[in-house]
Amino acid sequence: MKRVLGFAFLALAAFVAAGAVPGDESAMSKIFPYPTHVETLPNGLKVILVPMSSNGLVSYWSIVRTGSRDEFEPGHTGFAHFFEHMMFRGTERFPQEVYSQILTEMGADANAFTSADLTAYHLSVTSDDLERVMEIEADRFQNLAYAESVFETEAGAVYGEYRKNRMSPLFTIYEAIYEEAFKKHTYGHTTMGYERDIKAMPDMFDYSKSFFARYYRPDNVVLLVVGDIDVASTMASIRKHYGEWQPGYVAPEIPREPAQTAERRIEVSYAGQSLPFLWVGYKVDAFDPANRPRVAVDLLAELAFGETSEIHKKLVLDEQVVEFLAAGADPSRDPKLLDIYTRVKDPSKVDYVLAEIDRTVARYRETPPDGDRLADLRSRLKYAFLMNLDTPDHVASSLDRFVSATGGIEAVDELFLAYDSVTAEEVRAAAATYLSPERRTIAVLRGQK
């Protein structure tokens, strides 16, 4: 079926994750099949527990609500991601080698990632190692300690990560269009950061201490624990290991992006050989399940540009002028883009493809979508959600972006209800509001031939 793009940063987020349960003990909803327990410690640390039968596995996520969005200080792009690497460099009590050895002894599947709105540290372990996990994770979040030389070495590894990414034309155009679309707001740079800032990272040892002190605080972190767990004993352990952690989160001063007043268009060159990529981004509101026009944007993206859309049939299947067509809007914390992007097979057809996108936009601004297609989409959202809840780690990764955007999982349930109630006319109205020329940025990437 459709080719899967291996880029986490382009995930059509809203369409694979939705639904969960608000409230406290054992609240159940029609959608989410597992009970939840949500509790906030006195120091502000929010804990979300999702007990589920999982053959003895537990997924343990520490979600810091800080990502590249928070890199508002000039010269510090990419720092949230870089700092994620530093979190594996140990503490006085569990130096790096000891921390690594403990993970190895547990046979943990452990990793971390950074996006615009969050940094997530996740481990999948067996439930009899859960207590040990809480001990080492609580320790590193409170007592991280690393030498300056280690800090500088890690900067080299991060540069290596940039090297492997930059050969991708999709990454190149993604980086370029966001820089063009956001002149003030920090969504203008990618999570990797600018190459010049990555190069300068070895010199930012002192800054890293300040970064940790401001952002790695309990009032900016959510623990999400899913799997074969006992709620009472897990909560008791969390209180024991995290209870002394001092609050003190300092919110970043993120500049607001001024309203865009005219269409922007850029040409992006790519050093390798590539078919052209075309990317159109429309400014849309921040994620908010109570904002019905914004919820309608998620439906609009799929109805207008998804796999069963008219433009997909015309451009991908019948005329075969593009290789794929994708569209979606991140559930972001601040206003971001509805992204529509495609790879054009014939370099001379870029303007033609853009004209077809324009035609689609005009049609959806004028006419509500077909009711049967809207019903099919609702069914799709529901089953995509249900089918993705088969392991603790999948459950956690279905919830993380909602935690980062809103600080909890209540929004997921609201979103799902909203998907079911947004009307065809509201989808049309959302198109009329958001898909206007002065809100959009167009980027075309061409390779060397």
Add this chain to the structure above:
Amino acid sequence: MTRASAALAAGAVLALCAVSCSAPDKEASVVLLPVPDDPTISFTVWFNVGSQDDPPGKEGLAHLTGELLAQGSTTENSYEEILRRLYPLASEYGIRVDKEMTTLTGRTHRDNVEAYYRLFTAAFLKPAFDDSDFQRVQSDAINFLENTLRYASDEELAKAALHALVFAGTSYAHPPVGTVQGLKSITLEDVKKFYREHYLGANAVVALGGGFAGDLAQRFEGALAELPSGEPKAAAGLIDVEPIERTKVIVVSKAGADASISFGFPVEVRRGEKDFYALWIANSWLGEHRNSSSHLYQVIREARGLNYGDYSYIEAFPEGGRRSMPPVNVARNEQMFEIWIRTLPNEQSRFALRAALRELASLVQNGMTAEQFELTRSFLEKYVLHFAETTRERLGYAVDDRFYGIDGEGHLARFRQMMRELTVEDVNAAIRKHLRHDRLKIAIVTGDAEGLSAGLGKDTPSPVSYPSPKSDQILAEDREIAVFPLAIDPDAISIVAVEDVFERAGF
């Protein structure tokens, strides 16, 4: 054993017992993995055909045939209609064409199983072989080679080039997707003929997992009778891999590229054998995939910050940059030992190659210590639980067990058993028998082909410098690494332009 891991192991045993209990006959054409409380159902059809069956000059025929089933119209529905019907189910199906096996897989919610089953089975029983669909999948495959593999993923390109070099001259050499000229020469008639010859009822096995009920399993197995009849062509058989007499290097020249390196050699050990599990322990210690426990990772990335990661393998591991656990349904009779050095600056590439070789040499010469062995085997005994957390993955392993002829509990259960039984002596004997650090094949994608080749051929020292201070121990090691002998004859190094790679079979 711990409580939780015991519970998980018991679960795995029960599930796999269900497979063998349901299909005790090794030749039976169905694999069942019932998981009653799973609300989804996973489907697989495994066809005993792969890219090694591509006729010479038509490399990519197996791939295009498979893709046309997965991304094409059937005699019941146009492809557009198939997409429309799958859409509300949030379900898809996809194909993986590997060297020796082709698997069509899919998954749906049990609410939708009948609607999905009709679409899934029609995909392989009633392909329409529509010309427009054919042109689409053909152009996608050519674009993948010409643009994506050559220009957008140097690490995968180096791995594919290494594979072609190790299996040069055999039907294993070209990537499963084919070659540019091979793909261009394939016609729709070729595809139809390939389907008639290979997609036979006698050449297929169906596999079903999850919360299925009623007569679905019987119907699914019965569907095989609707495939073309006839005797499968004789299996391609084991290929004859040329022994490596001396180290050979292929340097892929790509303007502006940093260096991406892979190297290795064939290994004569198969999943299911005792030596395989012994070697897995050694390999895990040396280079566990995407894991900081990897020794190569610690030496090259952690201590020196040269790149993003460094890993090693004893089984095929495609798409390593995109997955953290081993893939399923890439079972192969021919495997190689392989080290993957992730992208790094050209000026540090020979140092990194030497560092990896030096660690491999040390492992071959000294074996593992008792302490390293104990830590690694206890790690793996639990880590293997993450290999197949979902029904779909476990079903994939069950199919692979059939490929490898692993009876009883299956590979994953045997894996854990072997972690408990093997000794450090077993592991070190396997290292001595199967691993080496000379007579290698090396593939490098680089923007400095001439300079790198000259440095490799002359074995000139490759010192490295850092932007930050390093310990005396690291610096002392660096001096040894910088002059570690590579022993590469200048005439064993070939440079190939990136635009020529996989244009046709061979370099």
